[in-house]
Amino acid sequence: MPEETESASRKLLRRLRETLAEPGAGQERLDRITSIIAAQMGTDVCSIYLFRDTDTLELCATEGLKPESVHQTRLRVGEGLVGRVAKTTRPINTGNAPQERGFRYMPETGEEIFSSFLGVPIQRLGERLGVLVVQSKDGRQYSEDELYALEVVAMVLAEMTELGAFVGEGEALSALHQRPAIYRGTVAQEGVASGHVWLHEPRVVVTNPIADDPDAELDRLNRAVDQLRVSVDEMLNSASDGDKEQLQVLETYRMFANSRGWMRRMEEDISRGLSAEAAVEKEQSAARARMQTVPDPYLRERLHDLDDLSNRLLRILTGQGEKTGAERPSDPILIARNIGPGELLDYGRSLRGIVLEEGSVGSHAAIVARALAIPLIIHAERITTEALNGDCILVDGEQGTVHLRPEETVQKAFGDKMAMRAKAQRRYASIRNKPAKTTCGHVVGLHMNAGLMADLPSLEGSGAEGVGLFRTELQFLTRSKVPRRSELAALYARVMDAANGKRVVFRTLDIGSDKVVPFMKPTEEPNPAMGWRAIRVGLDRPGMLRMQLQALIRAADGRPLTVMFPFIAQLDEFRLARDHLLRELEREERLGRVLPSKVDIGAMLETPSIAFAPRQFFEMADFISIGGNDLKQFFFAADRENERVRRRYDTLNVSFLTFLEQIVERCTDTGTPLSYCGEDAGRPVEALCFAAIGLKALSMRPASIGPVKHMLRKSSLAEARAVIDAARASGAQSVRPAVMDWLRRRD
CATH class of the missing domain: 3.30.450.40 (GAF domain)
Known part of the structure; x- marks a missing residue:
């Protein structure tokens, strides 16, 4: 050299x-x-x-x-x-x-x-x-x-x-971003959708990585950086009356935009032959590499700021991004590496589907997607580098596959599938106002899960008897600071108004684990799913719990109130949480406020330990809701965020069903109302088996109520129970094969 x-x-x-x-x-x-x-x-x-x-x-x-x-x-x-x-x-x-x-x-x-x-x-x-x-x-x-x-x-x-410049084994150059592609990911929200790509952050394509004239490239870089600095200053000026956190982020942007070290490294790269765009991207790649190795969450966030700033600079240099004039399609399917709950809420129900490269089943985005009933696929690796705005795309939230620029035969097959689903939905609509009454005369209560005001219209449209779970954490996850008590009280009151007299079960804050609120310092935990979360946070930070309970009491304004505490692992946790609510009721009465006409205090059974709690727990609880998603992962010791193991264990496993039966028996013995809440409650075969072993109420996403009701109305719980018992007696590991065979023969 x-x-x-x-x-x-x-x-x-x-x-x-x-x-x-x-x-x-x-x-x-x-x-x-x-x-x-x-x-x-x-x-x-x-x-x-x-x-x-x-x-x-x-x-x-x-x-x-x-x-x-x-x-x-x-x-x-x-x-x-x-x-x-x-x-x-x-x-x-x-x-x-x-x-x-x-x-x-x-x-x-x-x-x-x-x-x-x-x-x-x-x-x-x-x-x-x-x-x-x-x-x-x-x-x-x-x-x-x-x-x-x-x-x-x-x-x-x-x-x-x-850019598609190389294709191996002597093939001719491919047409860039024109071939069909299939991505397999993880289902975070079920459903199917057809539409066109809308990129959350359009990818900047550097088409000229090599440059001949370093002086010209340096001039381009300096002019672009000057423009970037002006735009950051304008954002700071317009946000002068905003909250402190937004100002801190923008101040960090300005610090990076004026960093001489950042500029010097890019100038050196240009002097060695790179274009201005390539020099920016080289530094961006280095920042991303550092971001992956930095354990401190604050520093990771600052490196993310630099990453975002680099994207802005690249868009200025290339003229790509928002200035391309791309218009959002009428049937958008959002494609992104990842996305926060606030950004997703900004899109609202306009989205047909969502596909992410990252994310998790329990992430903020997944919670919002489930609340909005939008199909969501996560872990679709590298799709953001291949998809372009306007590309035709099909999302199969049942199989976990995404078809990008599908061939005509695939589109036709997918269209047939969607038509069948639409036909089934019309059939479900015809039984919307009928009870979920089985052929043997049992009636199963079907309730919906919610977390946003936008969910409440589904209460009437789905035929749900009430809200079996209202997630209160979404209002905290999308805020940069703790919501005011008056804001929460007004929101909860609107939820009760929209329910029009139907029961709403408010679950207190279930934060922690992967649900980190922006205003609380995140804690690094080796196993956050079993760490400091839900009621553990509430009992350790009683001020926030008491504020939320006060808001709920005031929202009721003389109406019945139902409160459920999440992630109870032992009797004393429930007793302490319940005492907090009783004390707040006494305090509100002393202040002369209107109390709820009736208060039901319940617990979510998500840990195996509480199933074996003293009898006093079941007597003290006004109701119990089985939190199936967490209970199943702890029962099988299988992390539901881990694709290698989360599908390994069947909900209809004999051991798990036997465990659920024991819970049913304990609640029956004490007369404690019991329901099952979770993804499995919304799957017709699982719902039928739950009802057959004695669960009289199920809570699920609104779209699942029709299919579950249809299954129950044409089934006999006595016959289903006989099939389950026979499969268990035969030594089968799961009752699913026997139940599916019975359903096929019956239909």
Whole structure:
């Protein structure tokens, strides 16, 4: 490598740009690129490995190894030095490769023992795409300038790979962002939807990573940064009367926008041959890499601010984003890496569906999506890099699949599926005002879950008998500070008004775990699902609990009030929480306020421990609601956020049903009303089995009430119970196969 590394870097980048501009298939381009890099850097070998799938790297081009090994040699992530670079996304630079930990000799490539090895990740904004490697026989470490040059080249390769410049095995260039694609993720909210893509944060595409004129690029960068600083100052001025947290965020933006270190690093990148856009993105990638390794949540948030600021600067430089004039489609399906509850609420019910690359089943976004009854798929990896605004998209919230730019046959099959669902919905509407009465004469109470005022119209439309669970935490999760008591009282009063006399079960704050309110400092816990959450937070921070209870009492204004405490694990927790409510009732009476005409105080049974509580617990509780989502994960020791295990255990497992029966028996013995609340309550087969073992009330999302009622009205609980008992007696692990067989034969 020449000593004048800067000019050599520019020369190498210019040669790459010329190569990429030449006609030819993707494989030809890759082959030319490896030859150019090896010649320019004076190395014996240059190889490009790209990801074949999320766990496998494939040798896609090489100069110096056997040509026949291309597309034949594959490595697992973590295997060999190349696999280590892919796994850690950090360079490996060594003058004695065979002595490095994890070294693997690959005879099929015809490689000799090359002493020196330099491998750098090919990645774009944290997305791993492959590994770029150079090797030499002489035993030496590559210089910092050579390492930098190879990292810059890897970045350009990442951009060109993202732009579809390479297709392996000699295929012609593909049409960018035009091929059909299928993504498989995790269902966070069931349902199906057809529509067109609306990107929450439109991806900025850097089409010119290499530049010839550094002075011109520096001028472009400085003008863009000046424009960015002006826009940040304008935001600060307009927010001068806003809340402190918003001002702090904007002050951080201004600090980063005026950072000389940030500017100096981008200027150095431009001097080495990158365009202004590529220099910004290089620093953005570095910030994202740091963000993934920083344990402190405050610092992570500040790095996120820098990431957002970089996006703003890229949009100024490229003219992409909001200024493209893209209009939201009439049937939008939102695509995003992740999204907060407040942003999702801003979109409201206009969305047909939501697809996220990240997220969790219990995340804020999932809670809001369930409240709005919008199909939600999470963990759809890399969809934001492929989807474009306006693309046709199908979301299957039953199978967990997303079809982007689907073929005509897929669209037709999906349309047939949606038509069948629409037909079923019309059938459910015909029984909306009829009771869920089984053929053997039992009536099962069906209630809906809610968390927003927007949910309440569903109370009438779904045929629900009341609200079995009103989640009160959503009003806290979307605020930067604690809501006022008067605000909460007004909201709860509107909820009761909208219920029009039907019962509403208000669950007190269920925060903690993955539901972190913005105004509380997050705590790092090894297992947050079993940590400081729900009633544990309420009892440790009684001021917030008492304020919420006061708001509920005042909202009732003489009407009946039903309050439920979440995540009770032992008798004393319920007793303490109940005492708080009784004391607030006494206090409100002393103040001369109107008390509820009746108060029911209940508990959510979400931990196995409370099922074995002393009899006094069941006698003291006015009602109990089984929180099935949490109870099931604790019963099976299977984290419901972990895809490897969450679907491993069946709700209709004999052990779990037997456990539920024991709870039913204890509540029957003390005359305590019992219901089941959760996703499984809204699944017709599970709901039928719950009713068959003695559960007389179920609470679910509004859209599930019709299907569940339809199943119950055509079923005999006595017959279903006989099938369950027979399956249990046979030694079956789950009663599901026997129940499904019975339903098929019956229908």
